[in-house]
Amino acid sequence: MLWKTDDPDTKKILYVQTHGEKDPERTATPFFLATAGAAMDNEVCIYFTMNGPQCVAKGNGDKIIVPKKGGGGKELKYFIDQALDIGVRLLVCQPSLDLHGYTMDDMIEGVEMIGGAAFNDMAVHADAVISF
Amino acid sequence: MIDVIKEDLVLDCSGMLCPMPVVKTSKAMKDLQSGQILKMIATDPGAPPDMEAWSRQTGNELLRSMTEDGKFIFFLKKK
Numbered sequence: 001m002l003w004k005t006d007d008p009d010t011k012k013i014l015y016v017q018t019h020g021e022k023d024p025e026r027t028a029t030p031f032f033l034a035t036a037g038a039a040m041d042n043e044v045c046i047y048f049t050m051n052g053p054q055c056v057a058k059g060n061g062d063k064i065i066v067p068k069k070g071g072g073g074k075e076l077k078y079f080i081d082q083a084l085d086i087g088v089r090l091l092v093c094q095p096s097l098d099l100h101g102y103t104m105d106d107m108i109e110g111v112e113m114i115g116g117a118a119f120n121d122m123a124v125h126a127d128a129v130i131s132f
Numbered sequence: 133m134i135d136v137i138k139e140d141l142v143l144d145c146s147g148m149l150c151p152m153p154v155v156k157t158s159k160a161m162k163d164l165q166s167g168q169i170l171k172m173i174a175t176d177p178g179a180p181p182d183m184e185a186w187s188r189q190t191g192n193e194l195l196r197s198m199t200e201d202g203k204f205i206f207f208l209k210k211k
Contacts, residue, residue: 011189036151036182039158040189086155 002114002122005043013037014122015046016131020054021064024076027055028066030132031079031088038086042127045089047119049096056080056090056111057102084110093119137195137207139171140164146175146203153179154186157208161192164210169195172206179204 003012015034019026030046037044048056055064061077068074084090090111097103104113114122123129143160145153153174160170172183180197183206187194195207 032151036154039151039154040186041158042189082151082155086158 002045002118003043003125011042011127012122012125013042013044014126014129015044016129017046017048017052017055018050019132020051021060022051024064024073025067026132027064027076028074028079030130031076031083033130034088035079035083035086038083038088044087045091045122046083047091047093047114047122049093049119050099051096053092053096053100053102053107056092056108057100057106058108061108080108091119137169137171139207140168141170143170143172145179146173148174149176150178150182152176154182157183157186157206158190161190161208161210166210168210170206170208170210172208174204174206175202176204179206183208 005012015030017030034044034046054060055076061080062075064076065073066076091114092107092111093115094113141160141164143156145156153176157172164170183194183197187208191211193209195209198205
C-alpha cells in the first residue's frame with residue numbers, strides 16, 4: 001500500500017498531471033490544489049505521467065514560467081516548493097520517464113518512482129482522484 | 133452585543149492569494165495548543181469559503197468569520 005496513513009479520518013487525494021513544458025499554463029494548478037489539500041490535513045500525492053514528468057525534471061522549475069495575463073508570470077519552482085514543503089508526495093512512472101529520455105537522476109529531489117499497478121492500487125484506495 | 137474573542141495568536145495573510153492563507157493557517161495552528169485561538173486576517177476573496185472548508189475538514193472550529201475594512205477576519209479554535 002503506497003498510501004502512508006492508516007488513520008481512517010485522513011482523506012487521501014491523488015492528483016494526476018499529464019501536462020508539461022508545452023502547456024505552462026496547465027502546470028501550476030495541480031501543485032497549488034495539492035498544497036491546499038495537504039494544508040487541510042489530507043494525504044496528497046501528485047502522479048506525473050505522459051508529459052507530466054517534465055514538471056518535476058531538474059532545471060524545469062526555473063524554465064517553465066506559469067504565465068499571467070499582462071505579463072509577470074511566476075516560475076513553476078515556486079509552486080513545486082510550496083507543495084513539497086507541506087508534504088505533498090510527487091510520483092512518476094517508468095514509461096513516462098522513458099518517453100522523454102529521463103532517468104530518476106533527472107528528477108528533482110523528493111520524486112518517487114511507482115509503476116502502473118501501484119498507481120491503480122493508489123487510485124482505488126484514494127478518496128478522490130483528480131486528473132489534469 | 134457580540135462577545136469578544138481573545139486570540140492567542142494573530143496571523144496576517146493580507147495580500148496573499150490561494151493557497152497561501154490556508155497553508156499559513158495550517159502551519160500556525162500546529163504551533164497552538166488544543167483550545168487556543170488563532171485570529172487570521174486575509175484579503176483573498178476566496179478566503180471565506182476556503183476557511184469554512186478548512187475548518188470542516190480539519191475539525192478546527194471556525195468560531196467567527198467577519199469582514200472589517202475590506203478584510204476578512206477569522207477566529208479559529210484548535211481542536
